[in-house]
Amino acid sequence: MHQLIVSLQDDLDPESETPLFIFSTTFPELRRLLWLTKIKTSQSLDSDPKRLRRESRLIWYLQKRFKKVSAKVTNVDRALQYFDIAMPPVYQARWPSIRLALLSKQRYVALLNNFADCDHIIEDLYDLGAMDIRHQYSHIVERMKTAEEAKMKVAETNECTSQELDDQQDTKPVRPSLIELDDDELAARANKEPISRYPEEYQLRAQMQDHEPGSVDVEHSSRVILPSEVGMEGANILHDHVPATKLKGLENWIEETDFFVNTSLGDDEIGIKREAQKEPVNLPSPLKVFSFTKGDITDFPQPKMDNQMKVFTHYVMDGASLMPVLALDLQPGERVLDLCAAPGGKTLVALQTMLPGIVVSNDVSLGRVRRLNNVLRQYIPSCLSQIQESIVVTQRNGCIPWEQEGFDKVLVDAPCLTDRHVLYESDNSIFSPKRAKERLRLPDLQSALLVSALQMVRPGGTVVYSTCTLAPLQNDGVVHMALSKIWQETTIDCCVVDLTHAMRPLSFLYRLGTNLGLRYGQIVLPSLFSNFGPMYFAKIKRLK
Amino acid sequence: MLPPLLPITSRLTSFVHGRGKQFCSVASTEQNDTSLVDVEARVSVVVNDLCMRGITQYRKAQVTCLYQLLLDLGIKAETIEAQLLEMPHLLSHSHKAWTNTCESMVESGIPSLRILQSIALHPELLKVKVSLLQDKLLLYRQMNIGKLNGLSLVTKYPVLLLLDPSHLKRRLLSLDAMFPPASLKNLVHNNPNVLLDSWEDIMAKIMYIHKEMGLEQPQIAAARCLKLPLLHIKTRHLFLFRAGLYKTPNLYKDKQSHRRNPSLNDILDTSDKRFTNRVARLTEQEYGVFKAIMAAEEQDGKNYDQDSRDGEEEERALSYKKYQ
Numbered sequence: 001m002h003q004l005i006v007s008l009q010d011d012l013d014p015e016s017e018t019p020l021f022i023f024s025t026t027f028p029e030l031r032r033l034l035w036l037t038k039i040k041t042s043q044s045l046d047s048d049p050k051r052l053r054r055e056s057r058l059i060w061y062l063q064k065r066f067k068k069v070s071a072k073v074t075n076v077d078r079a080l081q082y083f084d085i086a087m088p089p090v091y092q093a094r095w096p097s098i099r100l101a102l103l104s105k106q107r108y109v110a111l112l113n114n115f116a117d118c119d120h121i122i123e124d125l126y127d128l129g130a131m132d133i134r135h136q137y138s139h140i141v142e143r144m145k146t147a148e149e150a151k152m153k154v155a156e157t158n159e160c161t162s163q164e165l166d167d168q169q170d171t172k173p174v175r176p177s178l179i180e181l182d183d184d185e186l187a188a189r190a191n192k193e194p195i196s197r198y199p200e201e202y203q204l205r206a207q208m209q210d211h212e213p214g215s216v217d218v219e220h221s222s223r224v225i226l227p228s229e230v231g232m233e234g235a236n237i238l239h240d241h242v243p244a245t246k247l248k249g250l251e252n253w254i255e256e257t258d259f260f261v262n263t264s265l266g267d268d269e270i271g272i273k274r275e276a277q278k279e280p281v282n283l284p285s286p287l288k289v290f291s292f293t294k295g296d297i298t299d300f301p302q303p304k305m306d307n308q309m310k311v312f313t314h315y316v317m318d319g320a321s322l323m324p325v326l327a328l329d330l331q332p333g334e335r336v337l338d339l340c341a342a343p344g345g346k347t348l349v350a351l352q353t354m355l356p357g358i359v360v361s362n363d364v365s366l367g368r369v370r371r372l373n374n375v376l377r378q379y380i381p382s383c384l385s386q387i388q389e390s391i392v393v394t395q396r397n398g399c400i401p402w403e404q405e406g407f408d409k410v411l412v413d414a415p416c417l418t419d420r421h422v423l424y425e426s427d428n429s430i431f432s433p434k435r436a437k438e439r440l441r442l443p444d445l446q447s448a449l450l451v452s453a454l455q456m457v458r459p460g461g462t463v464v465y466s467t468c469t470l471a472p473l474q475n476d477g478v479v480h481m482a483l484s485k486i487w488q489e490t491t492i493d494c495c496v497v498d499l500t501h502a503m504r505p506l507s508f509l510y511r512l513g514t515n516l517g518l519r520y521g522q523i524v525l526p527s528l529f530s531n532f533g534p535m536y537f538a539k540i541k542r543l544k
Numbered sequence: 545m546l547p548p549l550l551p552i553t554s555r556l557t558s559f560v561h562g563r564g565k566q567f568c569s570v571a572s573t574e575q576n577d578t579s580l581v582d583v584e585a586r587v588s589v590v591v592n593d594l595c596m597r598g599i600t601q602y603r604k605a606q607v608t609c610l611y612q613l614l615l616d617l618g619i620k621a622e623t624i625e626a627q628l629l630e631m632p633h634l635l636s637h638s639h640k641a642w643t644n645t646c647e648s649m650v651e652s653g654i655p656s657l658r659i660l661q662s663i664a665l666h667p668e669l670l671k672v673k674v675s676l677l678q679d680k681l682l683l684y685r686q687m688n689i690g691k692l693n694g695l696s697l698v699t700k701y702p703v704l705l706l707l708d709p710s711h712l713k714r715r716l717l718s719l720d721a722m723f724p725p726a727s728l729k730n731l732v733h734n735n736p737n738v739l740l741d742s743w744e745d746i747m748a749k750i751m752y753i754h755k756e757m758g759l760e761q762p763q764i765a766a767a768r769c770l771k772l773p774l775l776h777i778k779t780r781h782l783f784l785f786r787a788g789l790y791k792t793p794n795l796y797k798d799k800q801s802h803r804r805n806p807s808l809n810d811i812l813d814t815s816d817k818r819f820t821n822r823v824a825r826l827t828e829q830e831y832g833v834f835k836a837i838m839a840a841e842e843q844d845g846k847n848y849d850q851d852s853r854d855g856e857e858e859e860r861a862l863s864y865k866k867y868q
Contacts, residue, residue, distance in 0.1 A: 084788060095788070096787035096788055096789055096824070096825070096826060097787065097826055097827075097830065099786060099787055099788045100783065100786045100787040100788075100826070100830070100834070103786040104786060104834065104837055105837050105841075295829060295832070295833050297833060297836050297837055297840065527830065528830040528833045528834055528837075529827075529829055529830055529833060
């Protein structure tokens with residue numbers, strides 16, 4: 001049955017104060033209603049032509065309302081369906097919270113423009129309750145250092161005397177307070193195997209009972225059915241247990257791992273080396289980033305034009321976009337390449353650190369290059385020739401390396417599913433059926449970009465690969481594919497830099513995904529509390 | 545001689561006694577042996593108590609009259625004393641007003657204890673003209689919509705006596721058009737505010753639950769959902785919906801599909817703590833942030849409405865002309 005909302009104000013109930021609403025009318029009821037209106041129509045046919053018109057309108061309206069309307073499936077719906085199927089196995093208990101955050105209002109950070117006069121805007125931001133993330137960051141880094149030093153000392157004293165050790169243990173809490181741990185660590189703790197409480201003796205005895213000689217073999221042989229035993233008629237029975245090979249009802253569903261088989265190779269097979277970055281990431285001093293504290297949803301003010309330099313005062317961007325640039329660890333005078341730069345947020349962050357000697361911003365299509373140029377024009381003053389000379393905008397296909405070993409640092413912010421965008425905007429979405437092929441080819445494109453980036457970076461330089469999606473194949477999978485390709489086809493030798501420790505202090509602002517089984521990179525998960533990201537980034541160092 | 549069909553036990557007699565009390569008539573007052581209660585002594589205790597608390601303006605005779613009246617109605621002496629000591633301002637009304645109001649309510653068959661409760665809740669009832677009150681009671685008594693009777697509603701919600709009976713009638717008729725009789729009874733029982741709140745508010749809530757949450761009349765009627773503000777309903781629903789924990793049921797295809805979601809009562813009529821920990825299994829802080837987001841969105845929507853209202857009104861006027 002269909003829902004009906006009919007206003008029959010003067011026809012059925014003259015006393016009711018408002019339109020009379022009828023919903024979920026059953027079919028007989030509807031027929032009665034139509035019949036009733038028809039009777040009325042015929043009665044008043046001669047007397048009132050106006051009334052007749054109104055009645056016929058009513059019938060037309062009822063008929064139209066009663067027709068079945070099939071709901072249109074939008075690209076946003078498709079995207080959501082994809083995420084609902086693909087993400088829960090990966091993120092498990094964290095998925096509802098991530099989904100909630102993805103579909104809710106995003107939070108931003110404000111990147112101040114060093115080329116504009118920002119004193120006013122800094123005051124405004126402080127008034128709104130925003131904070132300079134540097135203060136908190138340096139504070140936390142210091143605290144972590146002291147904690148580590150204390151730990152080292154404890155270790156030293158342990159070696160000296162056991163007497164002191166007991167005293168230390170008295171003062172120290174037995175286990176770290178659960179409040180200090182973030183939720184992911186808590187989950188890991190809960191999943192840990194429980195400590196067996198039985199004495200060893202009992203366990204051994206139980207094992208003895210399980211494995212009495214002979215009994216195991218008998219068990220197995222009794223369960224195996226040989227084809228010869230079954231015979232011709234019984235062949236069907238065996239077929240009953242053949243596992244399902246097809247999914248019905250999900251025709252559009254394409255398992256991406258079917259297409260990319262070589263993602264399942266082991267680490268050793270592709271010669272991956274690892275290296276851990278111990279010291280926390282460096283926040284360059286010219287970089288001024290303002291953010292609100294966790295859970296504060298205040299908006300940033302609109303950027304204002306600085307009349308003297310003709311540039312805007314601050315750039316409002318997704319907080320997680322900061323991470324890949326920080327992971328690059330820029331040094332003064334370096335040559336930096338942003339391979340997929342548009343719309344230019346990360347290029348701007350790199351420029352605002354005032355460190356790189358030259359920044360090459362590249363993108364593939366003219367429209368995207370235009371957007372990039374617009375942003376650069378709005379934020380970089382045209383009168384400063386020195387800074388203008390250090391920016392080069394190119395329009396090339398990033399998959400084909402054009403300058404072997406020409407850059408110190410390369411940032412690959414690859415095109416991806418753009419989770420937030422596809423869940424918000426239906427127009428020209430990557431989830432539209434027309435672009436299904438393009439979507440499936442994304443991991444290929446991404447790995448090609450990463451391979452070419454690795455070819456363009458000088459030995460000793462680093463490449464940071466980043467995406468803004470949660471899909472594991474486009475993150476770790478692509479890094480794996482690219483590295484195996486490099487191993488198989490080139491002589492380049494590279495190692496993956498583990499940033500787990502280096503990014504630790506930034507957890508005051510972001511929700512860093514831990515215990516997700518990520519092998520190469522880090523991921524920033526969105527949560528309502530700190531609604532940044534998603535952002536995946538992996539740092540790869542070229543050795544030879 | 546045939547034996548009596550039912551043995552007359554003490555339980556049965558007490559029940560009969562109770563019935564007699566409920567429908568307070570001349571017979572029942574005769575049953576209540578008022579002579580057993582020493583009115584004079586008890587009234588003096590009450591007056592002394594009031595004097596101790598500094599309330600001296602009520603004379604003993606005045607209190608005695610009211611006391612006797614309520615006692616005659618069949619209310620227990622302890623109840624009367626407690627009520628008078630709790631709300632001494634009840635004594636300020638004239639004895640005539642009390643007598644008239646109580647008489648007309650007794651005539652309609654409202655239980656005596658309910659009469660005292662209604663008057664204690666709404667002392668304005670004593671100021672209503674007797675003829676008007678009687679008319680209203682008569683109209684309410686005649687009102688039978690669905691399985692609901694006007695008088696039983698009045699007994700439950702005495703504030704209706706201060707309003708026009710036609711209001712209740714209109715409201716019940718419009719609700720009756722949407723809800724089947726059994727659901728309507730549940731609805732009014734669970735959400736008595738539907739009788740008095742503004743119709744637009746209630747309609748907005750019902751339509752939100754029906755259209756956005758995909759639920760039907762029985763589920764709406766079974767939950768205490770219409771008491772809560774619309775923003776609260778929206779926040780709770782969207783919180784679950786966006787987290788993927790609420791799937792909009794399609795009750796036309798699958799009649800049980802609403803059961804896969806948490807029940808409407810669990811979603812709406814729970815404390816924030818219980819809702820986040822038990823129903824949604826997310827953190828309370830996240831819900832706090834989400835509430836703030838929704839409140840901000842609501843505020844933005846209102847501002848936008850105010851901006852565009854002028855334009856809309858003009859448009860409406862134009863379209864009205866066209867229709868004419």
